[in-house]
Amino acid sequence: MSVRCGIGYDLHRLAEGGKLIVGGMELPFDKGSVGHSDGDVLAHALCDALFGAAGLGDIGTHFPDTDARWKGANSLLFLEHARKLLDEKKFVIEHVDAVVITEKPKLGPHFPKMREALARALGLTADHIHLKAKTNEGVDAVGRGEAIAAYVVATLSER
Numbered sequence: 478m479s480v481r482c483g484i485g486y487d488l489h490r491l492a493e494g495g496k497l498i499v500g501g502m503e504l505p506f507d508k509g510s511v512g513h514s515d516g517d518v519l520a521h522a523l524c525d526a527l528f529g530a531a532g533l534g535d536i537g538t539h540f541p542d543t544d545a546r547w548k549g550a551n552s553l554l555f556l557e558h559a560r561k562l563l564d565e566k567k568f569v570i571e572h573v574d575a576v577v578i579t580e581k582p583k584l585g586p587h588f589p590k591m592r593e594a595l596a597r598a599l600g601l602t603a604d605h606i607h608l609k610a611k612t613n614e615g616v617d618a619v620g621r622g623e624a625i626a627a628y629v630v631a632t633l634s635e636r
Contacts, residue, residue, distance in 0.1 A: 479635040480571070483530030485522035488626040490618075499577060499584065499625070500591030500608070501553045501598065506582045510625060513542035518627045519577055519608075520552035523595065526631035527559045531568050556598040567636040570601055575629040576609040580622050584610040 491497070495509020500519040510516025524536045533539075540547045540555055563570065573595070577584055584591075588610075592603040599605075613620035 481530045481568075481633045481635075483526040483528065483631050483633070485525030485527070485529065485629040485631070486627070487518045487521040487525065487536075488619075488624055489516045489518050490624050491622065497582070497625075498552070499587070501551075501594030502587055502591050504582055504584075504587060508622070514540070514547050514550040514555070515552050517552035518625050519575060519591070519629070520556055520595070520598075522627040522629040523573060523575065523631065524552075524555050524559050526573070526629040527556075527563060527570070527633070530631050530633045531563055531566055533559075533562055533566075553594060553598040556595065560599050563633065568633045569636055570599055570605060571632045571634050573606045573629060573631050574609075575607065575627060576611055577625065577627045578611045578613055578619050579625040580612050580615070580620060584608075 489510040489512050491508040492511050497504045497506040497509045498515045498517040588608045592606045595606050596603040618624040
């Protein structure tokens with residue numbers, strides 16, 4: 478069996494009044510992600526990790542921010558598309574390990590629902606997805622509450 482890994486990263490500015498979508502879930506918070514689609518930092522980093530592991534480019538290749546079709550789009554659709562491409566290339570998602578970096582809000586209580594939403598979009602069970610939260614201890618844009626970031630590693634096997 479051949480195993481492949483990919484890494485994904487994303488960062489979005491946070492601004493007053495928008496919606497904060499992380500892992501397919503809208504979180505109660507006074508700031509939201511600034512982005513062309515729904516700004517879901519976790520879903521975007523996960524897409525890049527999957528695309529990278531499969532040698533399929535990156536999220537911007539598949540969903541360019543210059544295309545009006547993706548304005549405000551639900552990023553779980555991006556994951557569904559990634560799953561279809563992986564199926565075509567005979568790849569199976571073995572495991573996803575992710576960390577989301579933000580000072581606020583606290584993410585841990587939302588992880589079970591996020592794992593379910595991400596797993597559903599990818600045609601997996603939630604036990605294939607592991608989520609962690611970190612802060613930047615007040616350092617840089619993330620630490621000042623001006624941005625949110627995510628890193629994801631995805632492991633694929635070939636059928």
